[in-house]
Amino acid sequence: MAIDYEKEVGSAKVEQKFLYESGNEMAAYAAHQINYHVMGYFPISPSTEVAQFLDTMKANGQHDIMLVPSDGEHSSAGICYGASTAGGRVFNATSAQGYMFMLEQLPVQAGTRMPMVMNLVCRSISGPLNIHGDHSDLYFALNTGWPILMCRDPQSVYDMNLMALKLAEHAKVRLPVMVASDGYFTSHQKRRVQAFAHREDVHKFVGPQPPAGFTDTLDRNNPVTVGPYMNEPDYINNRYQQSVAMYNAGEVFEEIAKEFGELTGRHYPMIEQYRMEDADVAVFLMNSASEIIKDVVDQLRLEGVKAGAISPNMIRPFPQKQIAEALKNVKAITVGDRADSVGGHGGNMVNEIKAALFTYGNTTTKVISRIYGLGGKDFYAEDGQHFFQLAMDAVAADRVEVPFDYYGHNPGAAEKAPKRLLKPMDFDALKTGLITVKQDEATGKLSVRIPPLRNLTHKPKRLSPGHGACPGCGIFSGLETFFKGIEGDIVALYHTGCAMVTTTGYPYSSHKSTFIHNLFQNGAATLSGVVEMFWERKRRGELEGLGLREDFTFVMVTGDGGMDIGMGPAIGAALRGHKMIIVEYDNEGYMNTGAQQSYSTPLGHRTSTSSIGKHQQGKVTQHKDTAQIMAATNIPYVFTGSEAFPQDLVKKAAKAQWYAQNEGLVYGKILIACPLNWMSDDKDGTNIVSLAVESCFFPLYEVEHGSTNITYNPEDKGKRVELSAWLKTMGKTRHLLKPENEPALRSFEEEVQRRWNRLKAKHEHPDL
Secondary structure, three states: OOOHHHHHHHHHHOOOOEEEOOHHHHHHHHHHOOOOOOEEEOOOOOOOHHHHHHHHHHHHHOOOOOEOOOHHHHHHHHHHHEEEHOOOOOEEEOOOOHHHHHHHHHHHHOOOOOOOOOEEOOOOOOOOOOOOOOOOOOOHHHHHOEEEOOOOHHHHHHHHHHHHHHHOOOOOOOOOOEEEOOOOOOOOOEEEEEEEEOHHHHHHOOOOOOOOOOOOOOOOOOOOOOOOOOOOOHHHHHHHHHHHHHHHHHHHHHHHHHHHHHHHHOOOOOOEEEEOOOOOOOOOOOOHHHHHHHHHHHHHOOOOOEEEEEEEEEEEEHHHHHHHHOOOOEEEEEEEOOOOOOOOOOOOOHHHHHHHHHHHHOOOEEEEEEOOOOOOOOOOHHHHHHHHHHHHHHHHHOOOOOEEEEOOOOOOHHHHHOOOOOOOOHHHHHHHOOOEEEEEOOOOOOEEEEEOHHHHOOOOEEEEOOOOOOOOOOOOHHHHHHHHOOOOOOEEEEOOOOHHHHHOOOOOOEEOOOEEEOOOHHHHHHHHHHHHHHHHHHHOOOOOOOOOOOOOEEEEEEEEHHHHHHHHHHHHHHOOOOOOEEEEEEOOOEEHHOOOOOOOOOOOOOOOEEEEEEEEEOOOOOOOOOOHHOOOOOOOEEEEEEEOOOHHHHEEEEEEHHHHHHHEEEEEEEEEOOOHHHHHHHHHHHHHHHHHHHHHOOEEEEOOOOEEEEEEEOOOOOOOOOOOHHHHOOOOOHHOOOOOHHHHHHHHHHHHHHHHHHHHHHHHOHHH
C-alpha cells in the first residue's frame, strides 16, 4: 500500500522536489506555480488557509495573483465568474455553507462554459453548525455542471490542481472544474509530497496562457454577449452541448492523467482499484477514507478473504462504465457515503453505483449502503472491517438484510437526555426600574438617567460563566456592559462567529435567555421573521400562558466580519423598520476563522490575508464605516460604544431598547479587543479600545433621528492622543510605525482625521 517514492522518481521525466505539506498548502502551492490571474475568495474553515498561504506568498513576491477579498461567497463566485469572462485564469477555494451560498452562481459558470478551478475543502453542512469534514457540501455540487476531481491526500491535491486547469481549458471541455478534498483530514494533515521543481515545467504542462479562442469580454474587436436570454429550443441545445462537454471531460481526463503519469510517475485512472483483480467482496469509499481501507484489504487477504477496494478519482462525469466493469465478478459491495441524500434510500454514490450495475446488466452483485463519518467522525480500520463484514454476511445469506442504514450513530437513551442546567432568568431582577428613559415632546429625542454602575452589578448576567472564549476576549465584557442597559427579557440571535461558537457547545449553552443561531448572511432577515411573528401572535392573542409579562427586546449580535457578508440583509431589515436591535462587536477581522481581513480591518493592519512582507505591508484599503452606512438608512437610532466608557454605553443601550420597542430598528457598534489576533497582552484590552477612542479612530457618538451627537470628545477633554499611541499597543500594527511605512501611516492618519472632521461638522450642524 505504501507509496514507492523511488519508483515514482525513477520513472519521472520532469525534475521534482520533496515537500512536507498539508492539502491546503499544496492547493496554494499549485496555484502559485500556475500563477493564476485572479482569485476571488472569502474565508471559511477549513478552506481559508488556501487564501492565507497565497497571501503570504504574495507578500514575499512569489506570485502575481490578484487576490480579491469579497464580502461573502456569493460575491466571491461573482468575482470569479466576471474574471473568467475577461479571458484570464481564475482560482477559488471554499467549504460547506460558503459553497452553498455561492451555489446559485455555479451553474451559470458551467452553463456559459467559463473555465476556472475551485477547491472544495469538504465540510459538513449546517444545521446544526459543524465545521468538520464530510461530503454533504460535495453532494450539492453533483448537479452544477462542473467536472469534479477527488483527492485522497495532499499529493493528489497538488496533482489534481494541475490537471484540473488543463482539463478546464481543453477545447473539448471548456468547463469550470472542482477539486474536492476532505476538510481537516486532508486539508490540515501534513504528508510527504512531490512537486514540480520549476514553474516553467508547470507551464509546459498546463500551457503558459489560456488557449486561443476563449470568450474574452476585453477584446474590443470581437464584442460578445455573455449569458443571453434563451428560449426553449436554444436552451435545450445549450444544455445538450454542456452534457456532451461533461462526458468529454471523462475521456480528456484520462488523456491528461496519462500524460501526467508519464511526466511524474504518478498515475490517476478514473477509478482507483486496490486488489480488485479477483475480489469477491469490496468496499467503495472516497478521498481520505479510501487510504485507510487498503490496510483492511491487506489484513483480510492474509486471512484468506478475497477483498478489494474502489475509490474514484473523478465523480463528474461519474465513471459508470469503469465501476460496472470493476464489479462484474464481485459478489457484494458495501458503499460508504459520507453524506446522505435524505429520503433517497442511500447517499448519492450508492444510488449511482446501483444505476451503473443495472445499466450494464449486473443483477447479481449485492449492494449495501451505509452513511458514515458525518461531521468529521473518524473512520478507523475497525470500521472498515465492519463494512467488509456486511458484504461477507450478504454473500453468506445470499441477500442483504439491511440495504440502507447509518453507521456510527448513537440513538441515545431517554434517561440520559440533557437536562436544563440554567434556570430561566428572574424577570424581576432584570427589570430594575433604576434606568429611566423619557422622550422630549418637542424634539422627539430621548433623555436617559442611569444610576451609578455599581447599582446595576446585582443585575444578573445574560451569559453564564464557562464559555470558551480566548483569554482577554472583549466580546463578553462589551456585550455584558451593553446588556446592563437593557431592562427585561430578550430574545437574542447570534450570527456565526466567536460569540456564538464559544457559548453553544452542544449539549450545553452559556445563554440564559432564548438564543437562536443563523449564518452570517441571513441573521437580520431571520430575526425580522421572529419579530414579526411575535407581534402577529400577540395581536391574535396567542401568547397567553407563555409567561410573557412585557414585550421582548429582540437583539441580533454580529461580529467577526458579520457586517460584511450580512450587510445586505441588515440594510433590508433597517429599511423595513423591524423593531429590533443589531449590535456589532467589531474585532476588525474574521477572527473566528483565523484572523482574516474584513472590510472593518483598518488600513495597514496585519491579518492572515493581509500579510507583511517585501511586497505588502498589511491591508491596502481603508476600513468600512458601518455606523454611517446604517445611519444612511434613516433608522431612528445608531450608536457607537466601548467598554472603556461604560456609562456612555449603558445609556446608549437604554436608548436602543426604547427605540427598538417603540419605533423601529436600531444599530450599534462596539469596538472590542481580540488579544490573540491583535497580538496584544490579554490584560490590555480595555486600555487598547480606550486609546482607539482617544485617538479619534473610534469616536463615540450617536445618530438620533438623523441628528448626530458626539457623546465623548477627547479634544474637548484635552485627552486626544496620536494615532501611533494606539497602534503601538498591538503587534498587528507596530510595523506601521517603521520609517519605511510612513506613507501608509500618513494615509491612515489622514483618513481618521477626515472622518473625525466630518463627524464634528455633523455634530455642529444637525441637518448634515
